[in-house]
Amino acid sequence: MDKPRVKVPKKVKAGEPFEVKVLISHKMESGQRVDEATGQKIPRMIINRFEARLDGELVFSATLYPAVSANPYLAFHVVAEKSGELSFKWLDDSGDTATATAKVAVG
Amino acid sequence: MRMLPRPALVAGLLVAGIGWAVAGEWGAYEVDGRRSGYTYAAAETRAMQDDEFENAGLLWVEKGAELWSQADGAEGQSCQDCHGDATESMRGVGARYPVYAEERGKLINIEQRINQCRSERMQAEPWRWESEPLLALTTYVRHQSHGMAVSPVIDGPAAPFFEQGKTFYTTRRGQLDLACVHCHEMNSGNMLRAQRLSQGMSNGFPTYRLKWQGVGSLHRRIRGCNEDVRAEPYAPGSDEYVNVELYLAWRARGLPVETPAVRN
Numbered sequence: 522m523d524k525p526r527v528k529v530p531k532k533v534k535a536g537e538p539f540e541v542k543v544l545i546s547h548k549m550e551s552g553q554r555v556d557e558a559t560g561q562k563i564p565r566m567i568i569n570r571f572e573a574r575l576d577g578e579l580v581f582s583a584t585l586y587p588a589v590s591a592n593p594y595l596a597f598h599v600v601a602e603k604s605g606e607l608s609f610k611w612l613d614d615s616g617d618t619a620t621a622t623a624k625v626a627v628g
Numbered sequence: 629m630r631m632l633p634r635p636a637l638v639a640g641l642l643v644a645g646i647g648w649a650v651a652g653e654w655g656a657y658e659v660d661g662r663r664s665g666y667t668y669a670a671a672e673t674r675a676m677q678d679d680e681f682e683n684a685g686l687l688w689v690e691k692g693a694e695l696w697s698q699a700d701g702a703e704g705q706s707c708q709d710c711h712g713d714a715t716e717s718m719r720g721v722g723a724r725y726p727v728y729a730e731e732r733g734k735l736i737n738i739e740q741r742i743n744q745c746r747s748e749r750m751q752a753e754p755w756r757w758e759s760e761p762l763l764a765l766t767t768y769v770r771h772q773s774h775g776m777a778v779s780p781v782i783d784g785p786a787a788p789f790f791e792q793g794k795t796f797y798t799t800r801r802g803q804l805d806l807a808c809v810h811c812h813e814m815n816s817g818n819m820l821r822a823q824r825l826s827q828g829m830s831n832g833f834p835t836y837r838l839k840w841q842g843v844g845s846l847h848r849r850i851r852g853c854n855e856d857v858r859a860e861p862y863a864p865g866s867d868e869y870v871n872v873e874l875y876l877a878w879r880a881r882g883l884p885v886e887t888p889a890v891r892n
Contacts, residue, residue, distance in 0.1 A: 523691070528681050546687045549841070591841035592684045 522547060522568075522619035527609060529623040538598040541573065541581075545611055545619060551587040568593060570612040575625065576605040601625050656775075659882035665891055668817075668826040673838070677890035685767065685836035685888025688843045692768020695761055701752025707765075710749065714772055722770030722885050723779050726874050728786040735789045735870045738766050739845065757864040763843050767834045770887040778831050778885060780877040793875030796868055802859030808872075811853075823892070828853075830876040832889025843888055846873060 525545040533539040545568070552565025565587060573581040581597045599607070604627045611619040657664040666674060676682045696714050699706040711717040721738065729736035736744070742765055743754035755762035782790040797808045811820065812828030819825070833846040840848075847864035850872065854861040862868045 523687070526681065526687070526690075542681050544681065544684065544687070546684075546691075590838075592687060594682060594684070 522611060522613065522617050525609065525611065525619055525621045527621045527623050529607060529625060532626050532628050533601060535602050535627045536600060538600050540596060541599055541607065541623075542594070542596045543571075543573075543609055543621075544592065544594045546592050547611075547613065549587075549589055549591045549593065553587065566614050568611050568613045570610075571595060572610045572612075573597070573599070574608045574610075575599060575601060577608075580607075599625075601627055603627050656884050659777075662829065662880065662883060663816075663827050664829050664831055664880075664883050664886065664889075665826040666832070666886060666889065668824050669891055673890055673892055677836075677886070683836065683888065683890055685834075685843050685890060688764045688767040688834070688836075688888060689771045691760070691764035692766070692771075695765045696768060701746065701750035703749065703751045705750045707745070710745075714769065718769045718772040720773055720776060722773030722887060723776040724781065725770075726870055726877070727781065728784070728789070730785075734867060735786065735874055737865075737870050737873055738769055739847075740865060740870070742766060742769070758845060758848055763834055763845060766845065767843055767888050770834065770885060773885040774887060775884050777882050778877055778880045780874055780881065782874065782878050786874065789871045790874050790878065792868075793871035793873070796872040797875050802854065802857035804857040806857045808853070827879075828876070829880040829883055830873065831880040831883040832886035832891065834887060835889045835891050838890070838892045846876070 523546040525543060528542040530539050547568050548566065549568065550563055550566040552562070552567075554563045555561065556563050567587055567589065568585050571583045571585065571593075572579060580599050583595060585593060605625050607623045607625055609621045609623075654663065654667045657666045666677065669677075676684075680686065693714070695707070697706050697708040699709070707714070725741075726735045726737040728734070729741075739757065739762055742762065746752040747754045755765075780786075800807045800810075808828060811825050816825050816827045830846050833849065834843045835849070836843050837849075845864065847866075847869045850869055851861040851864065
């Protein structure tokens with residue numbers, strides 16, 4: 522999988538929700554299309570799981586299904602009490618993973 | 629809808645709660661009545677294009693930036709080795725192309741220039757049309773002119789090719805017997821089934837199209853249009869399409885380069 526894009530505010534306030542945006546390039550092949558040349562079904566190949574952890578603790582996760590478009594974009598809110606590191610993980614049907622990290626600075 | 633007088637149509641849309649800005653409210657996206665496809669896009673689509681993060685076309689820009697500095701081919705050279713920093717050396721290229729190329733005796737567009745560099749300077753395999761690396765690097769190069777006014781040169785040696793492009797644009801084709809001009813000039817703003825016909829401006833290409841779920845070239849879009857009127861499309865990169873690309877750039881003159889635009 523390609524390198525994801527991640528956006529976290531530069532500074533956040535303790536105990537206040539802040540928005541995290543993530544975007545990754547992926548074809549999200551639904552498994553419902555047919556290859557016109559061969560008549561064969563194109564096998565499903567989607568990102569089926571996304572997880573965000575703050576210092577190892579799961580703070581957000583999503584299970585994705587074939588109706589999600591290519592290049593999935595997710596935005597969600599996280600609360601942090603102290604500075605730390607957010608780590609993100611995408612997992613697709615082939616078992617391939619992509620990861621990214623971002624610093625969270627509480628101040 | 630076509631039979632409604634214009635003010636009634638606008639009023640109807642406003643009543644329906646659909647924002648439809650009146651002429652003159654589009655800022656840089658409208659020049660002397662020439663309107664970017666941006667002004668025909670839904671508010672959500674425009675928001676996606678404007679947001680530096682949400683605009684998925686920027687994924688291609690980032691890939692292009694990587695390719696720019698990656699050595700390839702027998703010469704072991706990258707684009708950067710000759711052209712340096714793309715943010716400086718490529719600025720303006722996307723506003724000017726396609727241009728007349730002396731050595732070819734015809735026009736050349738950005739995709740073709742990239743492949744010419746690859747095969748002649750880098751001794752690398754030229755990239756297949758519409759392949760991911762060619763799209764990414766083209767998008768990256770044209771993105772360097774983001775916000776600059778489209779300003780092609782149509783006189784001098786380019787003039788005959790411009791005329792051929794204009795002829796292409798106004799020639800009826802396909803079983804539906806339609807020319808580009810019938811939809812994009814005589815009927816722009818009207819509905820074509822569920823879609824609003826734009827003026828067919830090329831200033832946002834390569835474009836992230838929601839229908840494609842990815843970035844595609846202008847030639848891919850023209851092929852789609854040709855197929856829609858049930859005509860046999862030309863090959864991407866054909867002289868016919870490069871000539872009409874110049875004519876389209878002239879039609880979009882003064883509009884800002886939006887690459888990568890987001891459209892439905």
